[in-house]
Amino acid sequence: MSKALEGHRARKRFGQNFLQDEMVIDAIVEAIAPQPGEPMVEIGPGLAALTRPVAERAGHLHVVELDRDLATRLETANEFAGKLTVHRADALQYDFGALSRELGKPLRVFGNLPYNISTPLIFHLLSQLDTISDMHFMLQKEVVARMAAAPGSKAFGRLTVMIQQACKVIPVIEVPPEAFDPAPKVDSAVVRLEPYSESPWPVLDRSTLNHVCHMAFHQRRKTMRNNMKKLMSAEELESINIDPTVRPETLAVADFVRMANWITENDRTI
Template sequence: MKYQVYQGHCIRKRFGQNFLKNQYYINEIIHAINPQYDELLLEIGPGLGALTHKVGKKVTNLVVVEIDRDLALYLKNHPTLGPKLIVFQQDILTFDFKDFSKKQGQLLRVFGNLPYNISTPLLFSLFTQISVLQDMHLMLQKEVANRLIAKPGNKNYGRLSVMAQYYCHITPIITIPSIAFIPSPKVESTMVRFLPREKRYHSTFSTQALYRITTAAFGQRRKTLRNSLCKFFSDEALLSINISPTLRAEDVTIRQYCQLTNLWISQ
């Protein structure tokens, strides 16, 4: 790796560490987040504090969750931000957003540069805790961002697209080139805004069941529903809700996936 040490920190590949260094993109991200003094913000993977420092100056307190022990210690002892920061040295996949929000009595605004190796499981975890999140601004691999916003019929449309758009309005904010990071990843990144839907226009009795249906369908995405969902539905059942058994997973709308979920539960 070209950069073994950055600003005195030994970069750990196993944590997917890529540090944003370009001030233009840092400023654009802060502008998009638009932190307010009395809000409760939580940063995922603050690293050496490229975003932390600028957000921290605008709020009363800032919560940061950092898995790297050395970086967590660095932030706890930060000369200017230290007193403002609430630091959790913890794997973000184990962090209970619902419990923390309840204890604070406030919704969370979440932001951060997500490690590529955990971005998808973390997104699914965040969606299950969406009731305590005011919004999210997350930096993701561009390919993941494309999947998040994909529509039916698009090659990027999949389980992640369905679940993400079921829970949130999703807007790409800015694409960031690899050279803006140290070390430079092999792909571009995109900052994405997630606004939880106040009222989900696609209703379902069970999001867990929706997850199961979409997992089964997209697990064999080139097969027809007759084949990929044969353990769930007969042709007659599909036709009863006006869904053709010859459709493929990538051609089924979110509303139709909700219909399928409700049908399965009611059977």
């Protein structure tokens, strides 16, 4: 930690858990592999555990930080002079697309995400994927498992479908609680998300896909016939090769995309 950042206490309202294990930090930076001149963007730099080595490798780094105290400390730290652009913003509201257009390149986004906002933040980024080349995030191990889940597993759900439709999911490293200060009560993991230039399962409208997933997984123990009845009849499900008697987690990403596209093409109100 730099002297400029010493004395900052983690704030529960921001979900702050600061990474401090040097071996874990090195492994994450190696996985990210920043190159000189690349448009790197860090969400929630915290005490700069990843900020410092990535800025050194890339030459310059953009950071999005909501905590005003940390933002000020980063802006005034001599070690980051000329290497850091601090965006004082809530990442959930931040326009990553505008930054990409300003820089003229797709962004490489990374961060140790606060657990309390990780899923909505990833959904926010999914809406701007055409301006992102890859993402590396520290998340709850359980969330990474859901992202990478295969059909038929208990972890398979809405997050799985929404992420896998848009990105290749690559678990990178598992991280124990003691790697952080304060130590969280859960295990963590780093995942790499690589947006597809062309998805294997093209979707006509991502918001419709999200709604289909929400309907399908809202009551996981019920069949697709029951869960989808407000949008599609059993006969309509069968017409696109969806068995209405199965539970949602037994289907594949392609099945959910097929339902979403059918709903869009048939102008069903959602």
